[in-house]
Amino acid sequence: MKRSYIIVLFFLIPLSISAQSYQLLFETSYGNFKVVLYDFTPKHRDLVLTAIKEDVYQGAFFNRIIENFVVQGGEHDDEIAKREVNLPLVKRKRLLPEFDLRAFHKLGALGAGRDENIDKASFLNQIYFVVGKPVTMEDLQKLQNQKGIKFTDEQIQAYLTQGGLPRLDGDYTVFGEVIEGFDD
Numbered sequence: 001m002k003r004s005y006i007i008v009l010f011f012l013i014p015l016s017i018s019a020q021s022y023q024l025l026f027e028t029s030y031g032n033f034k035v036v037l038y039d040f041t042p043k044h045r046d047l048v049l050t051a052i053k054e055d056v057y058q059g060a061f062f063n064r065i066i067e068n069f070v071v072q073g074g075e076h077d078d079e080i081a082k083r084e085v086n087l088p089l090v091k092r093k094r095l096l097p098e099f100d101l102r103a104f105h106k107l108g109a110l111g112a113g114r115d116e117n118i119d120k121a122s123f124l125n126q127i128y129f130v131v132g133k134p135v136t137m138e139d140l141q142k143l144q145n146q147k148g149i150k151f152t153d154e155q156i157q158a159y160l161t162q163g164g165l166p167r168l169d170g171d172y173t174v175f176g177e178v179i180e181g182f183d184d
Contacts, residue, residue: 024048057074073126094124096121097121106159140159140166
């Protein structure tokens, strides 16, 4: 695994509130981009909005950058492990998953990091953006057979034209996506 640090991660500012969604501005030393949070994943959306109000992500780093996979930031796995080393599993704080077919691992998707817990519950302060890679119809058919799932037409179209990480669908919660500045 390649592990890199970017000098300044992201500084989040709620940009607008509409009847349907929240938008966030991520300011980084490599440029800015906008993200929309999905209303159909309300617990994850609200968790991030609360974290912003509490300055959880202020000055944080993208601490895991893996080519053709993800750019991950917020609380680091090692810090979580240190804090929880003596806690029984039932006392480790996680947010239960919110899986929705409209929220999938296409290029630019915003997801919640997690460990290998059986509930597939998310860490409270760790996020990632899908960088992904090209996907073929053969890849999608193989995943459907392996995981016993059926990709929607929207998912298939996005994966074939943009790429992503369909193998993570149904295992990690996606709760937003980049809507502006992805190519900057």
